[in-house]
Amino acid sequence: MQTVLVNDKKLYEFKSEDPITQDKRVDEPVQMYGTLTFIESTDAQAYYTKIITTVKGADVIYAKIDLTSNSHHWSDDRVQPDIILGQTILGDSNAIPFP
Numbered sequence: 001m002q003t004v005l006v007n008d009k010k011l012y013e014f015k016s017e018d019p020i021t022q023d024k025r026v027d028e029p030v031q032m033y034g035t036l037t038f039i040e041s042t043d044a045q046a047y048y049t050k051i052i053t054t055v056k057g058a059d060v061i062y063a064k065i066d067l068t069s070n071s072h073h074w075s076d077d078r079v080q081p082d083i084i085l086g087q088t089i090l091g092d093s094n095a096i097p098f099p
Contacts, residue, residue, distance in 0.1 A: 001055045001063065002032065008050050009036065012043045029061050029096060041069070052088045062091035 005020050020034035038044035048067040055063070067086035 001051075001060055002030075004051055004054045005032070008047055012036075012047060013039050015039050031096070037070075048086060052086075055090065057090045060090050061095045062089075062093050064089050064093075 002022070009020070015037040017037060018035040020032060020036075023031040023033075036044075036047070038047070044067060048065065051065055065088045066084055068082040068084050070082040
């Protein structure tokens with residue numbers, strides 16, 4: 001999963017990002033998290049599709065991958081929540097002991 005996330009990320013330009021971070025602890029699974037905001041919505045769809053078609057359930061203990069749209073104007077006082085366009089969940093959230 002890490003290879004797909006990092007290598008394919010290099011193909012796109014982003015409006016902003018919360019970098020993909022790895023949390024490695026002794027005797028625990030590696031946890032990864034982050035957010036990428038794409039300039040082009042087609043790039044976001046391509047990246048999401050690559051991840052969900054390449055990464056298999058056996059490759060991860062638990063993963064939640066969201067494709068969201070947050071193209072509303074933040075200056076608007078009627079800000080609405082992000083719209084989930086696609087969501088893929090692999091594994092079981094109970095398999096990892098979250099702090």
